[in-house]
Amino acid sequence: MADVTLRKVVKRYDDVEAVRGIDLDIADKEFVVLVGPSGCGKSTTLRMIAGLEDITDGDIMIGGDVVNDVPPKDRDIAMVFQNYALYPHMTVAENMSFGLRLKHYPKAEIKSRVTEAARMLDITDLIDRKPKQLSGGQRQRVAMGRAIVRNPKVFLFDEPLSNLDAKLRVQMRIEIKKVHQKVRTTTVYVTHDQVEAMTLADRVVVMNHGRIEQIGTPNELYHKPATRFVAGFIGSPAMNFIPCRLEDAAGKLQIRLTDRISFPLPPERAARYQNVPRNEKLLLGLRPEHITEASAHAEPGVENFEVVLDVIEPMGMETLIYFILEGVEVCGRASPNAGAQAGAPFRLAVDLNNMHLLNEATGAVI
């Protein structure tokens, strides 16, 4: 039972500011993922919550108590590291029980907790092995077991799946989600993989350059990104950004991409963007799934136009199509049966009901 609160937390190394004033409220039992490119300060933030790094400024609270100067062992947290950090000279059981043994728990209690955690993680058969006899996925389970056994207030995960191969990563991701559903403990999880962030999190915190760009549920971040960074970071393939401007044509607002291509905006969008200055440099943000092959019957807000395709990537269930628009490479997703061919003209449909409009200078989503 613990919520975690960060108030204006700053971390400075000599002259480098790794974390520049973070405010974050993590509710009890919530699964929060910190995501961002390397060097964005997400790991540093996690390590400050763990107490492995001193904080330069601000406050960190766990369960309502300020823990700025509380050593890690008294914060009642457990951490899973990227490289597992298992004690190589101890068996799986000894690894898992190390923390409890240090705190002089009764033997029977230790045994029952280890057995229970091992059962939950499906590593009962491995309990007497040494870490070097385990595979990567098994080691990761043991590392999680070591955290679960402690029954801490907060779980901290520092890129726990980065060392696993792609297939195992998906499997362990599901495993982590299952564990969190069984052991409802406040969890802070750091990753640079936006898919991991989206699939695991109750709420995702997107960080960049030591600051929080946006906090929200996976769906909020995907459908309502606040900045160009979030829009481009969340989702794969990434959102397209096409230079554009707004103009009035016969009393209606329309968006002009090139001299040749312009689209009338759907009424709901036109109302929202009415006050944007007409000469402002803007970016049209469109996710690849909203650029598809044109269909026979027109739908409101969906506009058709023709391009010459540059590259196509057949993925099986879909074909990724690439073309150049205003000097920008644009990616779309077409049906494999649409007959897309590299170097050939292709008739596209863009769904403007799902468009985003960004200010090119500030990167803010309008």
Place this chain on the structure above:
Amino acid sequence: MASTIVIDKAAPTRSVKYGSMSRDRAWALRWSYFFLTLFAIFSLVPPLYMLITSLKSSAEISAATNPWWVFHPTLSNYIQLLSSNQFLRFFWNSAMVSIVVVTITMLISVPAAFALARMRFWGSATLATGVFLTYLIPDTLLFIPLFKMFAVFGDWTGIQLINRWYVLLLIYPTLTVPFCTWTMIGYFASIPKELDEAAIIDGASWFQTLTRIFIPVALPGLIAATIFAFTVSWAQFLYPLVFTTSTDQLVLPVGIITTLIKGDVFNWGQIMTGALLGAAPPLIIYAFLMDYYIAGLTAGATKG
């Protein structure tokens, strides 16, 4: 059509290339064994000669027979040395000095290395380099000032340390501690940082992290350092030669040459026997600890 002909030709060439690769390996092995044999001969011939000589009587040694063969083997040299109280005293002194020095060295250098490798404090990097530089000063340069120090200390306090075997307990660590600390720093530094962070989060104190994680994980390094400290103290010659003179205070290496060389008479049989017996303890220790020494215990700690 032309291209298919090329492919046909390529096939046999490739199989020949596989053969040449293993031929490379065979040559590499041949050279390795050649040099290994060379070095084995180089290092094993002297002990062999010692063994042969130790089994001869003085008469046979001075006789002009084949020096590489024993015609009348005798254990008299061994019997004489092992029944001589004086020789056993040297042995005892050496054993005491070595064991205590190893203990002192480990008690100092393991915590020191842990502190220097892991606890970042002001000047820790400079201190670590300083430890190493200390080791670089040769003992031939140090023994005169050290002797003077103990002499002055004796004059001031009345506590006489010169010509006592236990003075070596104070002197040897000046050789062993810097080196052992330095090697242990290297071993501790190779332990992934996450391992002690995990221990700290698990609730371990610095001391518990050292004793329950670092020492077991760095055991091969610890054993290497122990062997080093033991060898240095066991084989040290210059310091005991300078600091101890009475026969009951001597350690083995000095004892052998001061008591078995009488003027210009070299008792070769006993000298060789004494040297062989003196070389035995380090050999036995090496043999026992070799497995630990080689074993890579850190395998599996993190992603291997």
